[in-house]
Amino acid sequence: xxxxxxxxxxxxxxxxxxxxxxxxxxxxxxxxxxxxxxxxxxxxxxxxxxxxxxxxxxxxxxxxxxxxxxxxxxxxxxxxxxxxxxxxxxxxxxxxxxxxxxxxxxxxxxxxxxxxxxxxxxxxxxxxxxxxxxxxxxxxxxxxxxxxxxxxxxxxxxxxxxxxxxxxxxxxxxxxxxxxxxxxxxxxxxxxxxxxxxxxxxxxxxxxxxxxxxxxxxxxxxxxxxxxxxxxxxxxxxxxxxxxxxxxxxxxxxxxxxxxxxxxxxxxxxxxxxxxxxxxxxxxxxxxxxxxxxxxxxxxxxxxxxxxxxxxxxxxxxxxxxxxxxxx
Amino acid sequence: xxxxxxxxxxxxxxxxxxxxxxxxxxxxxxxxxxxxxxxxxxxxxxxxxxxxxxxxxxxxxxxxxxxxxxxxxxxxxxxxxxxxxxxxxxxxxxxxxxxxxxxxxxx
Amino acid sequence: xxxxxxxxxxxxxxxxxxxxxxxxxxxxxxxxxxxxxxxxxxxxxxxxxxxxxxxxxxxxxxxxxxxxxxxxxxxxxxxxxxxxxxxxxxxxxxxxxxxxxxxxxxxxxxxxxxxxxxxxxxxxxxxxxxxxxxxxxxxxxxxxxxxxxxxxxxxxxxxxxxxxxxxxx
Numbered sequence: 001x002x003x004x005x006x007x008x009x010x011x012x013x014x015x016x017x018x019x020x021x022x023x024x025x026x027x028x029x030x031x032x033x034x035x036x037x038x039x040x041x042x043x044x045x046x047x048x049x050x051x052x053x054x055x056x057x058x059x060x061x062x063x064x065x066x067x068x069x070x071x072x073x074x075x076x077x078x079x080x081x082x083x084x085x086x087x088x089x090x091x092x093x094x095x096x097x098x099x100x101x102x103x104x105x106x107x108x109x110x111x112x113x114x115x116x117x118x119x120x121x122x123x124x125x126x127x128x129x130x131x132x133x134x135x136x137x138x139x140x141x142x143x144x145x146x147x148x149x150x151x152x153x154x155x156x157x158x159x160x161x162x163x164x165x166x167x168x169x170x171x172x173x174x175x176x177x178x179x180x181x182x183x184x185x186x187x188x189x190x191x192x193x194x195x196x197x198x199x200x201x202x203x204x205x206x207x208x209x210x211x212x213x214x215x216x217x218x219x220x221x222x223x224x225x226x227x228x229x230x231x232x233x234x235x236x237x238x239x240x241x242x243x244x245x246x247x248x249x250x251x252x253x254x255x256x257x258x259x260x261x262x263x264x265x266x267x268x269x270x271x272x273x274x275x276x277x278x279x280x281x282x283x284x285x286x287x288x289x290x291x292x293x294x295x296x297x298x299x300x301x302x303x304x305x306x307x308x309x310x311x312x313x314x315x316x317x318x319x320x321x322x323x324x325x326x327x328x
Numbered sequence: 329x330x331x332x333x334x335x336x337x338x339x340x341x342x343x344x345x346x347x348x349x350x351x352x353x354x355x356x357x358x359x360x361x362x363x364x365x366x367x368x369x370x371x372x373x374x375x376x377x378x379x380x381x382x383x384x385x386x387x388x389x390x391x392x393x394x395x396x397x398x399x400x401x402x403x404x405x406x407x408x409x410x411x412x413x414x415x416x417x418x419x420x421x422x423x424x425x426x427x428x429x430x431x432x433x434x435x
Numbered sequence: 436x437x438x439x440x441x442x443x444x445x446x447x448x449x450x451x452x453x454x455x456x457x458x459x460x461x462x463x464x465x466x467x468x469x470x471x472x473x474x475x476x477x478x479x480x481x482x483x484x485x486x487x488x489x490x491x492x493x494x495x496x497x498x499x500x501x502x503x504x505x506x507x508x509x510x511x512x513x514x515x516x517x518x519x520x521x522x523x524x525x526x527x528x529x530x531x532x533x534x535x536x537x538x539x540x541x542x543x544x545x546x547x548x549x550x551x552x553x554x555x556x557x558x559x560x561x562x563x564x565x566x567x568x569x570x571x572x573x574x575x576x577x578x579x580x581x582x583x584x585x586x587x588x589x590x591x592x593x594x595x596x597x598x599x600x601x602x603x604x
Contacts, residue, residue, distance in 0.1 A: 007329060010452065017456050039477045043484075050488075085367070086492055124529045131529075138530060145481055146534075148488040148524050150495060197499040310499060320492045324529050333455065340459070359480060364487035365573065368494075372575040372594060381591040388545045388594040389575070395550040396543050396596055397573060 038143025041119055042327040045112060046145040049123070049323060051085035052077030054092065056278065063203050065095035066278045070107050080152055080203075084195040088151045088321075091205065091276065093125065097132035104134060119327050127151050127321030135326075142328035149323050153316040155199045156207035157181065157308050161215025166304045168218050177217045177295065178303040181208050183288040187309050197315050199308075201288060202280045206308065208290065210270040217294065225266045229293040230259070232274075235286050247271040266294075360426050365397065370420060370431065373403055377416055377435050399424035410434070479570050482536070486572035486601045489524040494574055509542065509576045509597065512583040514556035522558075525601070537604040542576075544586050544595040553585055555597065569602035 054077035056064040064073045076096055078088040095101065102108060105120065113119050122135035127149075138144075159166075159179075167177055183206065188199045199206070210216055213225050227248075232241040246254035249268050254260050256275060274290065282288055306312060369389070376385045386403050393401045402421040407414055415434045422429040494505045502510075508517045517540070526533045543552040574597045580590050 002329060006448070010448075013452070014455060014459070018459055039481065043477075043481065086488065087495075126527075126529065133529075144530070146485055146528070148485070148492045150492050193499060194496050196495055315499070317497055318495065320524060322524070322527055322529075326530065364484070364491065368487075368491070368573070368575055372577070375577065376592075376594065379592055381593075384591055385577075385594045391545050391548070391550060392543055392594070392596045396598065 038119075038141075038327045039145070040143070041113065041115070042121075042143040042145040042325045045121070045123075045327065046147045046323070046325045048075065048112060049078050049096075049325070050088070050147045050149055051079055053079045053081050053089075058278070063091075063276055063278055065089075065092045066276060070102050073107075073111050076108070076112050078149075080195055086147075086149050087196050087318075088149050088323075089203070090151055090154060091203075093132065093151060097125070097134055099134055108134070113327075121328075122326045124324045125149075125321060128319055138326040138328055142326045144324060144326045147323045147325075148320055150196070150318045150320045152196055152204075153318055154205055154207055155313045155315045156209055157306070157313045158209045158211065159216055159306065161210075161212030161217075164216065165218075166306065167216060167302065178291055178293050179210070179217075180289050180291045180303065180305045181308050182305050183290070183308045185282055185287065186285045189284055193310070196318055199310070199313060199315070201274070201276070201282055203276045205276060206274045206313075208272040208274075208308070210292075211268070213266050213268060213270055225294055226263050227260070227266050227270070227292060227294055228263045229291075230272070231289075231291040231293065233289040233291070234281055236289070239281060241281070243275040243277050245273045245275070247273075357426060362399075362424060362427060365399070365424075366422055366427075366429050369393070369401065369422065373418060373420055374433070374435055377405060377418055397424065408434070479568065482601055482603070483570040483572055485525060485536075486538070486570065486599060487574075489521060490572060490574040490597070490599065492524070493520060494576075505574065505576055505597070506578075509555075509584070509595070510578050510582045512585070514540075517556050518558055521599075535604050536601055538599050538601045540597060540599045542584065542586075542595050542597055544584075544593065546587060551586075552598075567602040567604065569600050571598060571600050573598050 052075065054064045055074045056067050057072045057074055064076065067073055076092075078092045078096060079085060080087045080089045105118070108121070109118060113121060120135065122133065122138050124131065124133040167179075183201055185201055188201060190198070213219075217225060219225055230244075230246070231238050232244075233239065240259075242257050242259050244254070245252065245256050246260065248264055248266050248270055253264050270292070272290070272292075274288075372389065376382055376389075379385065382405075389403065390401055393399045400421075400423045402419075404419045406417050408417050409415075418433050418435055420429075420431045420433075490505070494503045496503050497507075504520065505517075508514075508520075521538070525536045525538070528534050537558070539557045540555040541552050542555045543550055576595055576597050577592060578584060578595055579592045580588070582588075584595075
């Protein structure tokens with residue numbers, strides 16, 4: 001005979017037992033198997049590098065390559081922007097393979113490989129004749145993924161004294177000149193332009209080259225061309241901005257985060273590179289003006305403006321490259 | 329009591345039989361996601377929206393997707409006025425049996 | 436005796452309870468583990484992704500507002516340029532020797548209500564045994580009137596599908 005107290009006792013026992021048995025898998029959860037998924041981790045790392053622009057801690061801008069502290073980078077990705085996979089940004093590539101800044105393997109494991117298991121890895125990028133790599137050579141058994149990518153080139157505006165004659169006016173025979181390069185962000189940041197050829201002053205370096213400066217500025221005789229000042233203005237108002245480099249005749253005259261303190265003689269060529277910064281002062285509708293003053297009397301000098309837009313600036317053709325990620 | 333227990337066992341059996349299938353289809357949906365196909369198709373649609381022969385191109389895309397890629401696609405466009413510009417709203421639908429993808433964009 | 440009946444009942448109870456506990460535990464454990472198809476398809480997926488990557492990078496514009504390499508190669512029917520560009524992208528490897536990937540490309544186009552295809556590039560030097568597992572990658576290409584493809588001319592811009600079959604030879 002089945003009695004009611006038997007049923008009640010039995011039901012309580014069975015329910016308690018089922019609850020206990022259901023809790024058993026939780027301690028088993030920490031048991032991992034790491035060796036089977038080298039290929040999967042390599043694939044995921046490849047996707048993050050090639051298709052993700054990365055993220056710094058202050059996500060105003062996905063320009064993690066300009067952060068001062070490696071701990072400020074949450075995720076490293078090499079893509080130029082969110083919707084353009086396979087197009088890599090050269091600044092990010094340089095920063096990623098800079099082992100003086102990021103330490104192998106900690107920084108990379110924290111912001112690229114992810115996960116608790118300490119995977120070792122070797123990442124190589126070959127593009128044109130350059131080969132960048134980080135990490136030791138892999139052992140016999142490793143998971144590898146290969147991605148085909150293309151690296152965006154740096155845009156540049158070239159003014160050649162033998163070709164461009166803006167300063168050639170009959171009364172203009174002195175070295176007192178002012179050259180202003182106007183950079184209209186609203187024209188440059190145009191979503192209709194393909195991301196491979198789009199110039200964004202907030203995240204891309206801009207290069208201005210003046211060649212044969214004596215012919216360009218229409219300077220004759222023995223007068224020397226002296227660069228006195230470089231003024232950087234936003235919407236017409238001069239601001240202190242130091243993230244640029246200046247090369248005079250292939251020698252570095254002013255390095256990054258420095259400014260032009262003294263006047264420099266320019267014998268032949270001038271190359272100016274404006275670098276992007278983590279929190280750029282330019283908004284999308286601003287116009288940046290970079291004025292090179294070749295005179296101690298700027299107000300009396302002859303002034304010409306050249307616009308850095310898609311008609312004047314050029315971007316070289318991009319070449320494909322191969323990115324390989326090996327994980328073990 | 330035996331009746332109750334057998335009903336409980338039946339319920340547990342149903343859960344077990346579903347578990348295998350859930351794992352299989354979830355993993356398959358991730359492994360077989362046609363990422364490149366969808367990206368390529370999307371960029372092709374954007375490239376062809378402003379051409380004159382866009383209807384013929386859309387028929388090309390539809391038939392070739394069906395016969396060669398085994399995917400059913402549908403592209404619909406409509407004109408809109410945003411502020412003072414005319415933009416085209418494009419709706420892309422893609423279904424290859426395992427993945428269903430739908431997107432609306434303004435070109 | 437009454438005592439014997441009770442004892443039998445208790446024994447049966449004990450056995451039934453034990454079987455029930457074991458059956459429940461077994462069923463619960465089986466219901467938790469989810470079966471995932473392991474890495475049987477990873478190699479194929481990596482090969483497919485490599486081919487799709489290579490085609491995507493070849494399909495990028497060569498200059499602002501210009502055509503892409505793939506469009507030019509198809510429009511002018513130059514399988515030799517396609518081979519010269521596509522092959523190194525697939526094969527070059529940093530660790531070890533070149534990856535022995537072979538491929539065969541064809542172009543499918545729409546004609547009326549049907550679909551036909553024509554071989555684009557079939558590099559010689561390998562006899563397919565029929566036992567090599569292959570993957571298929573595709574890329575849409577736009578061709579314009581005045582093309583050199585060996586297909587009937589329609590006098591309008593049309594979209595054709597470039598299909599490449601890859602295998603490790």
